[in-house]
Structures are given as C-alpha cells and as structure tokens.
Amino acid sequence: MANAVQSYHHGDLRSALIEAATARLSEYGVDSLSLRKLAEDAGVSRTAPYHHFKDKSALLSAIAAKGFSDWHTAAKRIFEQEDKTPQARFREFVHEYIGYAADNPEMYELMFGRTIWQNQAATNDLKDVAFPCFQFQVTMTRYWQDKGLLPNNQDALRLAQVTWGTLHGIARLLIDGIYADSSHIEEMCDCAADLFMQKQP
Amino acid sequence: MANAVQSYHHGDLRSALIEAATARLSEYGVDSLSLRKLAEDAGVSRTAPYHHFKDKSALLSAIAAKGFSDWHTAAKRIFEQEDKTPQARFREFVHEYIGYAADNPEMYELMFGRTIWQNQAATNDLKDVAFPCFQFQVTMTRYWQDKGLLPNNQDALRLAQVTWGTLHGIARLLIDGIYADSSHIEEMCDCAADLFMQKQP
DNA sequence: AAGGCTATGTTGACAGTGTCAAGATAAAAC
DNA sequence: GTTTTATCTTGACACTGTCAACATAGCCTT
Incomplete structure (x- = not known):
C-alpha cells in the first residue's frame, strides 16, 4: 500500500514490513521470505528493515x-x-x-x-x-x-x-x-x- | 577420510558425501549443511556432488x-x-x-x-x-x-x-x-x- | 528561529549459498 | 586403439543476510 508521495522516511515501515511478510508468507511460504524482497515490497532499500528489526529472525518472530x-x-x-x-x-x-x-x-x-x-x-x-x-x-x-x-x-x-x-x-x-x-x-x-x-x- | 593419493576421480564420492554430511549433521545441524562445505570435506570441487545427486534435497533425502x-x-x-x-x-x-x-x-x-x-x-x-x-x-x-x-x-x-x-x-x-x-x-x-x-x- | 541530536533510510561491500554451462580427464566399452 | 561415458573442474550467475559508512529529515533544546 505504498502511497503516491515518495518521501525519504517511510512513516510506518515496521507495520508495512510485517504486512508484506504476512502476505508473502501465506502465498509463497516461509522459506521464500527474504528481507530484500520485503524491503522492495515496502518500497524501501535493502537494509532499511534493520532499523526496525535486529535481524531476519526478529521480523519473523514478530509475525509469529x-x-x-x-x-x-x-x-x-x-x-x-x-x-x-x-x-x-x-x-x-x-x-x-x-x-x-x-x-x-x-x-x-x-x-x-x-x-x-x-x-x-x-x-x-x-x-x-x-x-x-x-x-x-x-x-x-x-x-x-x-x-x-x-x-x-x-x-x-x-x-x-x-x-x-x-x-x-x-x-x-x-x-x-x-x-x-x-x-x-x-x-x-x-x-x-x-x-x-x-x-x- | 581423504586418503593421501589425490587422483582426479574420487572413487566413491557418493558414500564420502553422505558420510561427511552425516558427521556434519549431528554436530552443526541441518541448517548449516551446505553442498560446498561437504564437497570440500570430501576433497572435491563445488559442483562434483551434482554427478551423484540431482540437487541438495536429493542428498539430504539419501541421509534421511x-x-x-x-x-x-x-x-x-x-x-x-x-x-x-x-x-x-x-x-x-x-x-x-x-x-x-x-x-x-x-x-x-x-x-x-x-x-x-x-x-x-x-x-x-x-x-x-x-x-x-x-x-x-x-x-x-x-x-x-x-x-x-x-x-x-x-x-x-x-x-x-x-x-x-x-x-x-x-x-x-x-x-x-x-x-x-x-x-x-x-x-x-x-x-x-x-x-x-x-x-x- | 538556529543548531544539534537522533531516528530512519541509502549505497557499497562481503562472504556465503545452490546451481547451470562448458571444458578436462580418466576409466570403461568396443 | 579408439570412442564413448562417467566423473570432476573452473567460471559464472543470481540470490541471500548483514555490516560499515554516509545522507536525510524530523524533533528537541536553547
């Protein structure tokens, strides 16, 4: 749900990542979840997620x-x-x-x-x-x-x-x-x- | 268990791979099993295993x-x-x-x-x-x-x-x-x- | 309002991974 | 002895998680 205005700061990246991950999870499975794809889904660069989750496991834990x-x-x-x-x-x-x-x-x-x-x-x-x-x-x-x-x-x-x-x-x-x-x-x-x-x- | 003589053909790579994998499995866990490491354990190059197993999953299946x-x-x-x-x-x-x-x-x-x-x-x-x-x-x-x-x-x-x-x-x-x-x-x-x-x- | 602090986002880089393609070698088959 | 076949090699590609260094912008204090 990225909106039209592309500002430097996302606004609510944490939620967006979890949302994207949940969607991807049910469709493609837990094994195909990659931080990079999720970041792309959220319209953000590869390493941005690291400001909200310690690592991949932490993101997955949040969804779980x-x-x-x-x-x-x-x-x-x-x-x-x-x-x-x-x-x-x-x-x-x-x-x-x-x-x-x-x-x-x-x-x-x-x-x-x-x-x-x-x-x-x-x-x-x-x-x-x-x-x-x-x-x-x-x-x-x-x-x-x-x-x-x-x-x-x-x-x-x-x-x-x-x-x-x-x-x-x-x-x-x-x-x-x-x-x-x-x-x-x-x-x-x-x-x-x-x-x-x-x-x- | 690589022997001293390093010949071009391994001799029994299939068994060696399974053996190496089993050893690695119990010590480091299934997640840390990589074909490349196993190949190295067997003293052979990265892609040699592909002549004995269709892919990684096939090797793991053999162990299972x-x-x-x-x-x-x-x-x-x-x-x-x-x-x-x-x-x-x-x-x-x-x-x-x-x-x-x-x-x-x-x-x-x-x-x-x-x-x-x-x-x-x-x-x-x-x-x-x-x-x-x-x-x-x-x-x-x-x-x-x-x-x-x-x-x-x-x-x-x-x-x-x-x-x-x-x-x-x-x-x-x-x-x-x-x-x-x-x-x-x-x-x-x-x-x-x-x-x-x-x-x- | 000005300046600095901090949260957040960026690019670059590195060491890994599985796997394919193309070529080298040696053993086996004829 | 030649050819086929099994096996092994290097090169390459796309992908991964994660770190370091730098950029931006919103907030807080003065």
Missing part, C-alpha cells in the same frame, strides 16, 4: 507473535462457549486447532517451526505471547480433567504437553504431507478426541 | 533414508521381544521413539522436517524406505488393538496416525525447545503411554 495472539483469542472463544457441553467444546477445539493449521500451513510452520525457536533464538516479545498461549492449554486441560473428560490421575502440565503434542504432531504430519493427507482430517480429529475421552464413548 | 531404515530396524527389535509383555513393549517403544529423537535431534529434524518433504520434493528412494516404516506403525497398532491395549473401536490406520502424531508432536516440541524441556522426557513418555492404554491402569 501475531499468530499466537490470534490463536489464543480463538482458543478462548471456543473454550468459553457457555451454551455447549465441555465434550462438545473439547471436540470443537481439536477440530479448530487442526483446521487452523491446515488452513494456514505456512503461518503454522512459522509459529512452531525451528526457524524462530532454535538455538534459543526466540525473542522475548515472542515468548511473552507464546507462553500464555500454552498456559491456557494447561488451564483448559485442568478444566477438562475436573469435568472428567480427561484422565484425572495425570499431572495437568504433562497431560497438556501430551495433548498439545498430539495436535501439534498431527498438524505437522498433515502440513508436511508425510503420512497423512488432508482428505481425512476430520476422521483423524475425531479419532484423537475419542482417544483422549475414552471414558465418554 | 538411512535414518528411516535404522529406525525401522530398531522398532522391529523392540516390537519383537517375545519375552516381554505387549504392555512393556508398547511402553518401551514410546520411550525409545522419544529417546531417539532427543538423542539425534538433527537427524530427526531432517527425517521429519519440511526440508525434504515439502512440495512433494521427497525422492522415490526416500518414500520407499519411509513408507514401510509407517506401515509398520500400523501393524503394531493393530497388534496392540488385538491385545486390548489400544481402543478397538478405532480404525487402525487412523489410530496409528494419531499415536505416531503424538510421539512426533512431543518429539518436535522437545527438539525445538518450545514448551517442553528435556528434563521431563520420561514423565511425558509415561503420561502419553498411560493416556493410550487407559484400559490398563
């Missing part, structure tokens, strides 16, 4: 942070539907999680890929958004344990790690097209949900 | 194929221990899977990362090794269902996808250091195993 924030909001919306049974909400949560990953594979890849997490490269800004997101998973897990949906003899944190791990693993297998193809998404979600809620057939 | 083959062997060994109960073998399988991933993070990353799977980039050679590996997971799943360890009301293929998905997800969370740290590996494994085998407390 937005993803986590969005997902956290979505998760809360699903979890807090008072008019639905806990069972229904749990099942919906599973489907929504996998659905989000399947619909936004590149964003998911970015959020949970090693690109931004490896070598403790994660920004503090990123951690600040991502950690509450996981904390919420623990909260939900504890709730579902209380409601008798999930086994009560397990530590909530471990169980949350395992349940999230399951969703994460299925999501990745789907996204990477390894051993699962997208035509069976719903069945896989139901299978996972059934597995967790073995007490309620 | 070895990984799948090794893991398939390990899985069979665990599964076929006649002197142990199915429960014990299942539990051991879970621990071994996560343990393998935790001990060989870069190899695991390569085997299951998008580097070699994305865009249908997977070589046929790779698929030929990886697919039986997954088939075996289905076979084991069906066996455990028959033994009453895993829920019998689920399609074996779906259940295999979900159980593998769980292990895969936990492995990735651990490797990428996202929300789990390696000090709780055993607890997480037990939690996952318990979750699957809810009928046997």
Whole structure:
C-alpha cells in the first residue's frame, strides 16, 4: 500500500514490513521470505528493515507473535462457549486447532517451526505471547480433567504437553504431507478426541 | 577420510558425501549443511556432488533414508521381544521413539522436517524406505488393538496416525525447545503411554 | 528561529549459498 | 586403439543476510 508521495522516511515501515511478510508468507511460504524482497515490497532499500528489526529472525518472530495472539483469542472463544457441553467444546477445539493449521500451513510452520525457536533464538516479545498461549492449554486441560473428560490421575502440565503434542504432531504430519493427507482430517480429529475421552464413548 | 593419493576421480564420492554430511549433521545441524562445505570435506570441487545427486534435497533425502531404515530396524527389535509383555513393549517403544529423537535431534529434524518433504520434493528412494516404516506403525497398532491395549473401536490406520502424531508432536516440541524441556522426557513418555492404554491402569 | 541530536533510510561491500554451462580427464566399452 | 561415458573442474550467475559508512529529515533544546 505504498502511497503516491515518495518521501525519504517511510512513516510506518515496521507495520508495512510485517504486512508484506504476512502476505508473502501465506502465498509463497516461509522459506521464500527474504528481507530484500520485503524491503522492495515496502518500497524501501535493502537494509532499511534493520532499523526496525535486529535481524531476519526478529521480523519473523514478530509475525509469529501475531499468530499466537490470534490463536489464543480463538482458543478462548471456543473454550468459553457457555451454551455447549465441555465434550462438545473439547471436540470443537481439536477440530479448530487442526483446521487452523491446515488452513494456514505456512503461518503454522512459522509459529512452531525451528526457524524462530532454535538455538534459543526466540525473542522475548515472542515468548511473552507464546507462553500464555500454552498456559491456557494447561488451564483448559485442568478444566477438562475436573469435568472428567480427561484422565484425572495425570499431572495437568504433562497431560497438556501430551495433548498439545498430539495436535501439534498431527498438524505437522498433515502440513508436511508425510503420512497423512488432508482428505481425512476430520476422521483423524475425531479419532484423537475419542482417544483422549475414552471414558465418554 | 581423504586418503593421501589425490587422483582426479574420487572413487566413491557418493558414500564420502553422505558420510561427511552425516558427521556434519549431528554436530552443526541441518541448517548449516551446505553442498560446498561437504564437497570440500570430501576433497572435491563445488559442483562434483551434482554427478551423484540431482540437487541438495536429493542428498539430504539419501541421509534421511538411512535414518528411516535404522529406525525401522530398531522398532522391529523392540516390537519383537517375545519375552516381554505387549504392555512393556508398547511402553518401551514410546520411550525409545522419544529417546531417539532427543538423542539425534538433527537427524530427526531432517527425517521429519519440511526440508525434504515439502512440495512433494521427497525422492522415490526416500518414500520407499519411509513408507514401510509407517506401515509398520500400523501393524503394531493393530497388534496392540488385538491385545486390548489400544481402543478397538478405532480404525487402525487412523489410530496409528494419531499415536505416531503424538510421539512426533512431543518429539518436535522437545527438539525445538518450545514448551517442553528435556528434563521431563520420561514423565511425558509415561503420561502419553498411560493416556493410550487407559484400559490398563 | 538556529543548531544539534537522533531516528530512519541509502549505497557499497562481503562472504556465503545452490546451481547451470562448458571444458578436462580418466576409466570403461568396443 | 579408439570412442564413448562417467566423473570432476573452473567460471559464472543470481540470490541471500548483514555490516560499515554516509545522507536525510524530523524533533528537541536553547
């Protein structure tokens, strides 16, 4: 959205970069994201981004942070539907999680890929958004344990790690097209949900 | 392992490249693997590898194929221990899977990362090794269902996808250091195993 | 209002990367 | 012994992230 007037200072380059990156991300994938292209998209020179982000990883982290924030909001919306049974909400949560990953594979890849997490490269800004997101998973897990949906003899944190791990693993297998193809998404979600809620057939 | 005699033809460059790559992989990680460095390791010029591998991805696929083959062997060994109960073998399988991933993070990353799977980039050679590996997971799943360890009301293929998905997800969370740290590996494994085998407390 | 500080943007440069094209060498096939 | 073929070489290209040095312009203080 570069406007007609080309002034020396961009005005809001940071936002423009994130916007351009988000657009490019969903269309061409995280691997084809280059700072130089993004700078060009924003109508600015190669090294201008460095005045707003420490390095490429920091830019990607900022985008991922937005993803986590969005997902956290979505998760809360699903979890807090008072008019639905806990069972229904749990099942919906599973489907929504996998659905989000399947619909936004590149964003998911970015959020949970090693690109931004490896070598403790994660920004503090990123951690600040991502950690509450996981904390919420623990909260939900504890709730579902209380409601008798999930086994009560397990530590909530471990169980949350395992349940999230399951969703994460299925999501990745789907996204990477390894051993699962997208035509069976719903069945896989139901299978996972059934597995967790073995007490309620 | 370049020998003293420097002849124009290497002799067994293909093997040398794979060897060098495997060594570099575990030490420096998959991201720092470059064809040029590998060529240098093998004492050969930059483009020599192209006479043995179509491109970089093909070389990586060859290494991953070895990984799948090794893991398939390990899985069979665990599964076929006649002197142990199915429960014990299942539990051991879970621990071994996560343990393998935790001990060989870069190899695991390569085997299951998008580097070699994305865009249908997977070589046929790779698929030929990886697919039986997954088939075996289905076979084991069906066996455990028959033994009453895993829920019998689920399609074996779906259940295999979900159980593998769980292990895969936990492995990735651990490797990428996202929300789990390696000090709780055993607890997480037990939690996952318990979750699957809810009928046997 | 004048001058300086600072945020922001620029060009130049460097060391990397994967990969193609064209030519050199040696081993194998005939 | 000659020709084919597999293998290896150098040269080149486009691309990447990132640093250093310099340019511009808006803001802050005096």
